[in-house]
Every structure is written in structure tokens, then in C-alpha cells.
Amino acid sequence: MTIEDIKFVQNFKKITNDAWLKGWHERNGGNITYRLTEEEAVAAKKFINEGSAYTPIGVTVKNLANDYFLVTGSGKFIRNMTVCLEENAGIIKVDEKGENYKIVWGLINGARPTSEITSHLMSHSIKKEKTNGAYRVIMHSHTTNTIALTFVLPLDGKVFTRQLWEMATECPVVFPGGIGIVPWMVPGGAAIAEETGKLMNDHDVVIWAHHGMFCAGESLDLTFGLMDTVEKSAEILVKVLSMGGKKQTITSQNFRDLGKAFKVHISEDYLD
Ligand code: 2HA
Numbered sequence: 001m002t003i004e005d006i007k008f009v010q011n012f013k014k015i016t017n018d019a020w021l022k023g024w025h026e027r028n029g030g031n032i033t034y035r036l037t038e039e040e041a042v043a044a045k046k047f048i049n050e051g052s053a054y055t056p057i058g059v060t061v062k063n064l065a066n067d068y069f070l071v072t073g074s075g076k077f078i079r080n081m082t083v084c085l086e087e088n089a090g091i092i093k094v095d096e097k098g099e100n101y102k103i104v105w106g107l108i109n110g111a112r113p114t115s116e117i118t119s120h121l122m123s124h125s126i127k128k129e130k131t132n133g134a135y136r137v138i139m140h141s142h143t144t145n146t147i148a149l150t151f152v153l154p155l156d157g158k159v160f161t162r163q164l165w166e167m168a169t170e171c172p173v174v175f176p177g178g179i180g181i182v183p184w185m186v187p188g189g190a191a192i193a194e195e196t197g198k199l200m201n202d203h204d205v206v207i208w209a210h211h212g213m214f215c216a217g218e219s220l221d222l223t224f225g226l227m228d229t230v231e232k233s234a235e236i237l238v239k240v241l242s243m244g245g246k247k248q249t250i251t252s253q254n255f256r257d258l259g260k261a262f263k264v265h266i267s268e269d270y271l272d
């Protein structure tokens with residue numbers, strides 16, 4: 001038995017490969033992190049080496065103390081996760097104060113966790129608190145059509161939410177919480193992590209202008225599915241705009257009717 005026989009590791013490899021095949025992860029673009037359950041941490045224990053040194057996270061994430069995360073590596077290619085996981089990803093553990101992490105498996109040959117580890121852990125912390133621990137995944141992808149729209153639409157979460165909801169009937173059911181937008185910022189540090197975190201309080205989808213998307217969810221499947229749904233909707237919008245724009249669409253009343261039928265709360269904030 002190896003660590004790769006454990007189900008969460010297999011799921012992680014499948015999702016990274018699916019995301020690569022989608023065209024969302026050129027070169028070393030994008031990163032994915034998964035918070036292990038207690039049972040998964042126990043199952044992985046015999047492969048784990050707790051002896052390594054701690055590194056500061058850059059923000060304090062107290063409610064993640066002693067949690068383990070499977071994370072992609074900095075500068076590593078998502079397309080290579082299925083080729084050799086221990087070279088390209090690893091498991092980290094957060095310390096008792098929620099201020100530092102250490103590598104306890106993988107990331108061999110001096111590799112480090114994703115350059116976006118601060119944004120990931122900040123978002124995990126907020127989602128763990130908000131969902132009573134249900135959310136375990138943060139995924140960052142360079143989704144082509146969503147990025148393209150950040151050059152054309154106003155950088156306003158209400159506009160993005162409404163426009164993308166209109167492009168596919170199931171969108172408001174899949175992301176009723178809408179979308180938050182971070183204006184262009186330098187990636188890879190505490191400042192963009194703080195801005196992303198603020199928006200994660202109310203949204204499962206945060207778009208980084210001219211860069212990509214952050215999605216949060218319960219499982220790897222649901223988070224991938226959310227990313228895929230938003231990006232597909234963005235692709236339809238790019239096509240519609242390229243064909244001269246909407247001639248008819250889903251109305252505010254249609255959305256209210258949809259919310260009632262599917263028993264989801266569609267916020268009036270996004271409707272006329
Ligand atoms: O290259 O996606 O945001 C990794 C990234 C940084």
C-alpha cells in the first residue's frame with residue numbers, strides 16, 4: 001500500500017487531470033488545496049514525517065491549527081500531478097497557533113507549496129468557519145473565458161453575477177451566492193489573500209481580474225463542477241457578445257420563479 005492508494009489522493013489526482021484537460025492550467029498556472037478529514041489524516045499517518053521545519057503562512061488562520069492539507073507545489077505543472085505526485089504536490093500541517101506550516105509528505109527535492117498558499121489558507125479558514133467544517137477545497141484556475149470577460153465587463157461582482165446567471169438556467173442554482181471580484185493585484189501574498197478572504201465570506205466564486213478564478217467547495221468534485229459551470233457560462237457570454245449581444249434573455253421574474261421551483265434563495269441584490 002502507498003499513499004496513492006488512499007481515496008482522497010486518487011480523487012485529487014483525478015481532479016488535477018480533469019482541470020488540465022479543460023485547458024485551465026498552462027505551464028505552472030493554477031493551484032489546488034484539499035483539507036484532510038481526521039480519518040484521512042489517520043490513514044496517511046504512516047507516510048508522514050513530522051520532523052521538518054516550520055515556515056510562516058503570512059496571515060493567522062487560528063481555526064486551521066493542526067489541520068493537514070494536500071497542496072500543489074510552487075512552480076509545478078498541474079498536468080504533472082498524475083505523473084509524479086510526490087515531486088509536484090505534498091501534504092502540509094498547520095501549527096498550533098495557525099501561523100506557520102510544515103511539509104510532512106511529498107514536495108521532494110526542495111519543492112515548496114503553491115505560491116498562493118496564503119490565499120488558499122485564508123479562504124479555507126473563512127469557509128471552515130462559515131460552513132462548520134463542511135468545505136474542504138480551494139481551487140485556483142486560469143479559466144480562459146472568465147479572464148477574457150474581465151477585460152470587457154465592469155469589475156463589479158453584481159454585474160458578473162447577473163451576466164453569468166443569465167447565460168445558463170442552472171447557474172443561479174449552482175452559485176446562488178454570486179461572484180466577488182478582486183481588481184488586478186500582485187498575486188502570491190498576504191494582500192491579495194486578505195481581499196480574496198473578504199469576498200469568500202459571501203461567495204464561493206471569486207474572480208481575480210486579468211488572472212483567473214478562485215472557487216471554494218465541500219468536495220473536489222463539487223469545486224471542480226462549480227469552476228466548470230462558471231467558466232462554461234463565461235464561454236457562452238463571450239460567444240453571445242461576439243455575435244452582437246443579447247436579443248432576449250432570462251428575466252428577473254424568471255429567476256424568482258426558478259428560485260421557488262428549486263428551493264434556493266436568489267438574492268434580490270442581483271435582480272431588477
Ligand atoms: O502560477 O497561478 O497565481 C501559479 C499561479 C499564481
Ligand code: ZN
Nearest residue numbers: 029030211212
Ligand atoms: Zn494564478
